[in-house]
Amino acid sequence: MTTLKEVIAMSMPTEAHMVQGYLASEGIESVLKDENITQIQPFYSNAVGGVKLLVREEDVEVALQVLEKGGYLHPEKVEKVEVVYRTKETDEKHCPFCQSENVGKKKVPDVLMLLVSVVFGAIFPVFRRVNKCFDCGKEWVYRKKPNKR
Ligand SMILES: [Zn+2]
Structure with a gap:
């Protein structure tokens, strides 16, 4: 599906x-x-x-x-979240941009889903998990490398 x-x-x-x-x-x-x-x-x-x-x-x-x-x-309404493709070598304990160890996960409201939820009064997955580096301030999500079809 x-x-x-x-x-x-x-x-x-x-x-x-x-x-x-x-x-x-x-x-x-x-x-x-x-x-x-x-x-x-x-x-x-x-x-x-x-x-x-x-x-x-x-x-x-x-x-x-x-x-x-x-x-x-x-x-200005789009969050600047980078997409980092995860490989076998990916070390999620380090920032992929500056290699800092000062990284954490945070949940950020998904603006569109938040709107939809408010409008419908329904439960949608409003939050998504984003990785954040506290040194360089970058935010990113890990994705599997898309398979070329
Ligand atoms: Zn960093």
Whole structure:
């Protein structure tokens, strides 16, 4: 089963279609959620949190990059979290950027999920685990190196 993740929400369906087309031009498939309710009753758009655009979990990283490149995300709202690909040699006790041992894990609120949770009053995984270096201030997540298909 493929897990779909929301990457962006828009108040207008037309806007959502534009973004969807833009992602498609970059080779990323997406689906829109709550499109119909916003079309039938635009006043509800904000109530349901707008039209949500969802992509496959494995496409999230790329989709966000593409959206940022296209100016759909406001960079100041995007946390600067680096993605570090984990290899056999990866030593998680050291900062991958400055090799400091002064690193820790922290849970940061996932802004999008937080919004969704507030809007729906539902329990979503609002926090994600991020590694932080207290010396150079970098934050990163470990990922498995994607297999080239
Ligand atoms: Zn560091």
